[in-house]
Amino acid sequence: MLTRRQKYKLRRNLLLVMGAVVLITGSWLFWQWKTYRKARSVRYPEFGIVIPGGYTIHGIDVSKYQSSIAWEEVKAMNVQDIQLGFAFIKATEGIGNTDPHFKRNWKRSKDAGIFRGAYHFFIASKDGRLQAENFIDKVELEPGDLPPVLDVEQLNGTSPEQLKKEVKKWLDIAENHYGVKPIIYTNVDFYNRNLGSDFDNYPLWVAHYYQPEQPRISRGWVFWQHSDEGRVNGIVSPVDFNVFNGDSSDFKNLLLR
Secondary structure: OOOHHHHHHHHHHHHHHHHHHHHHHHHHHHHHHHHHHHHHHOOOOOOOOOOOOOOOOEEEEEOHHHOOOOHHHHHHOOEOOEOEEEEEEEEEEOOOEEOOOHHHHHHHHHHOOOEEEEEEEOOOOOOHHHHHHHHHHHOOOOOOOOOOEEEOOOOOOOOHHHHHHHHHHHHHHHHHHHOOOOEEEEEHHHHHHHHHHHHOOOOEEEEOOOOOOOOOOOOOOOEEEEEEEEOOOOOOOOEEEEEEOOOHHHHHHHOOO
């Protein structure tokens, strides 16, 4: 049996813990609300970067680093008839991690009328099957969404051969589950050094910054991430900019049915 003094101390400690939880939760919610209000108030006179010519479909990719996004502001921004029509959104990383802003971004980007796609950040030293299961568990793709994306840009101490083996696991499992060939995201140098012709039959989203017209890569590509310093209404921090390599019919054919 607890003494009266022990019961008093126990109740006091419980109240202190509960108070701390309420304080922390309240502070986090206030920070989220404040960030969102700030995002709604952000206005840029233009995108702040050079937009490559000859492309009609433009988009961005985001993760927790862009914090709370006012997606309706993103959609409404129009600079010389250039509007953002699609967004790739980080969903998962490795075996057990989920981007804390994924659910919100996933829902609100669609509500704003932006075509959405989800990507998984690949950890080369982890099992490809378990990473695919992490993504599948968190991401439910619908008709009108972009195909799943595997972001692979680091060896993490593994060999290129081991990387290819685990990447292929992820791609095969994702393709079997969603019924569509996934897109690979990486940069030009990493693709040439570590992936290469073994993955030439997959759609490629390639990063190659500050090129005037197109990325310098010999194989075909579907999306080009051409800058990481763009500015968009409704987003406080800089954001990656992308273009689609095709017209509206090509883009429509890429979407899930």
